[in-house]
Amino acid sequence: MAEHQADSEPRTDFSSTVSGQMQNRVLVVTIDNPPVNAISAEVRSGLMAALAHLAQTPDATAMVLTGAGRTFIGGADIREFGKPPVDPILPTVIAALEASDKPVIAALNGAALGGGLEVAMACHRRIAVRTASLGLPEVKLGIVPGAGGTQMLPRLVCAIPALGMIASGKPVPSAEALTIGLVDDVSGSELIGDAIDMALCPNSISPRRTSQLALPAFDTATYETEVQKILKKARGERAPAEVVRLVRLAMEVPFAEGLAEERATFLRLRDSEEAAALRHVFFAERSAGKVDGLEATPLTLATIGIAGTGLMGCGIAVATLAAGYDVIALDQTVEAAEKGRDRIAGLLAQSVKSGRLAQADADAQLSRLTVTATITDMAPADLVIEAVFDDLDGKIDLFRRLDDVLRPDAILATNTSYLDPDTIAAATAFPTRVVGLHFFSPAHIMRLVEVVRCAKSTDTALATALAFARKIRKLPVVTGVCEGFIGNRIFSAYRSEAERLIEEGALPQDIDRAMEDYGFPMGLFAVYDMAGLEIAWARRKRQAATRDPLAPYFEIPDRLCEAGRFGAKSGRGWYVYPDGKRSVDPDVTAMIEAYRLEKGLTARLIDDAEIIQRLLAAMAREGDALLAEGIAARPGDIDIVLVNGYGFPARKGGPMFAASR
Ligand code: T1G
Secondary structure, eight states: OOOOOTTTSOEEEESSEEEEEEEEEEEEEEEEOTTTOOOOOHHHHHHHHHHHHHHHHHOOOEEEEESTEEEEEEEEEEGGGGGGOOOOOOOHHHHHHHHHHSEEEEEEEEEEEHHHHHHHHSSEEEEEETTTTTEOOGGGGGGSSSHHHHHHHHHHHHHHHHHHHHHHHHOOHHHHOOOOSSSEEEEESHHHHHHHHHHHSGGGOOOOGGSOOOOOOHHHHHHHHHHHHHHHHHHHHHHHHHHHHHHHHHHOOHHHHHHHHHHHHHHHHHSSSHHHHHHHHHHHHTTTOOOOTTOOOOOOOOOEEEOOSSSHHHHHHHHHHHHHOOOEEEEHHHHHHHHHHHHHHHHHHHHHHHTTTTTTHHHHHTTEEEEEEEEGGGGSSSEEEEEEOHHHHHHHHHHHHHHHHSSSSSSEEEOOSSSSSHHHHHSSSSSSGEEEEEEETTTTTEEOOOOOOOOOOHHHHEEEHHHHHHTTTOOOEEEETTTTHHHHHHHHHHHHHHHHHHHHHHOHHHHHHHHHHHHHHOOOHHHHHHSSSSHHHHHHHHHHHGGGGOOOOOOHHHHHHHOOOGGGGTTTSSSSEEESSSOOOHHHHHHHHHHHHHTTOOOOOOOOHHHHHHHHHHHHHHHHHHHTTTTSHHHHHHHHHHHHHSOOGGGGOHHHHHHOO
16 A cells, blocks of 8 residues: 655646646546536546646656545536537547546546546546446436447446446446456555556556457357347337447447447437436436425434334335334234234345345344334334324324323324325324325335425424435435325326226227336236225225215226226236236226216227327326425426336326426
């Protein structure tokens, strides 16, 4: 490990975000462009100035390039997309880095993503800290690398991992990057010192230029298998298929030609609707959960109580244990509580089996779980989430009993989907500490959580709920109180529109086809059959007594249930499942036609374009109402609820984004 004194040397500013300092005849250049060192125009001009300085300074024998903070470079500055390009463009900087006559070493102090990895690959060698990640996530934004990624990576690592990395957009950790040859070394605690050593060592003297490297050999059969897997998974997304084409080009044409084709493809995709939608989702996800004017400091949480160890409660417990909290899970009987423990242990075992979790970590997490049927055992909890059956009296009774057990400053969160959290809060001794945390099942997998700001929730309660949601790696969206909050309210709006479409002549399979062609993984009626029709039927029967007899009522779902057609599990629902496979059932078509006749409805042919246009319009109308009522804070929040909770295709941006285009 080298000791290199730098304090005495002056620091040279190459731009407002790039500076350099000589250390032992090496120019150490640092990019400092918070929060993620995105390659803005200032960074690009700073790097060009640093390279010129390197060339003109005889004492400088090499350059080490690194980032300030915990990211090397988080990529090109996505906020610049769609704006006129500002010189020098990134490909110019990349070419200048590689062309340097003096060696340039990339010292990866953190994530090197997108353009950040392209910068690192244009350097002559790379050394990374153990915690760094390296990736080309451009496909997640609907584009391909635009500064040489598809042409450089296959020259540094074998084409098979290269193709997998670029087409999936998934980063690799330093250790894997070392194994596949993407970095030359992984540093201990002295990254800059080690990088300077690497710059000064003899085999760095002649710069190793990536563009001049021959592609490492690989097995073509395995490669083609990988290609087929990628194309199958792409399902209508264009970027992965373009990645396949460009990586293959890297094998067939000179570097400069491949670079030109990659750049042209990047520019075409960057200006596409799909890329605009994915950028919208990227920024909307980062804006969500931000509440204008919320200054309160979140409470420190250590112990989380979860009341109810059903599917939802156990999913929440798994996510909470994974974040490092102690969890006390409560159920009504010891048997139920023990069954909850088994279910949680089972979910952890699944993660271990799939390689997502080490056995030791699973054991450690399980050791922080207490299950009980004694409500006074919840006393130490700083936050309690109730995930019991969605019955108002039951929830109110539970919250009242918790009032007597918990500290007055403990937060109480209801996971209710359809009940009014204000009514629940009003029944407790301290309504100001009550919020909603509406998770989506399965709660240990789905990222989305609707954080419900109740009428009396204090800012501290809200800030604590948001901080907790982030800590358990969820995507929190703040919603006000209304029936169904944001997601289910939009869902019921487009469900009603789908029912109207059926009354007017469309069939379930038409609506599902239109939705699946638009990009939903499953159409609405297929989802109903998968979830089971009996749950909604039970809720409609409970509400029957108070239903407005004059309000339009779509009776087909009741008739299906009355005929014992509860969905895929029962072999028949909206569809029939002869061999487990969804098929259109003429009996359902006949039932719908008879219903229309009975109601005096005249059917007409409705094409897929009209179906999707009307469904999107229904969602957008409801979204506008949510914004007008102050239930949702911004259109992007509505979009990411639908994208992350209801299968709305991210490459369409969400209902509000789609309507705005
Ligand atoms: N450009 C602009 N802003 C960015 C940004 C980027 N590339 N990445 C993050 N931000 C903002 C983000 O909006 C948020 O802003 C703040 O930084 C913190 O982000 C030429 C064309 C790097 C792993 O796709 O994956 O390079 O809300 O909350 O959790 O071939 O940000 O604070 O105002 O996510 O610590 C490719 C995208 C670009 C990586 C850090 N790169 N970023 O995660 O912070 S295209 C990416 C991330 C490209 C080249 C192509 C993550 C991160 P605000 P954050 P984090």
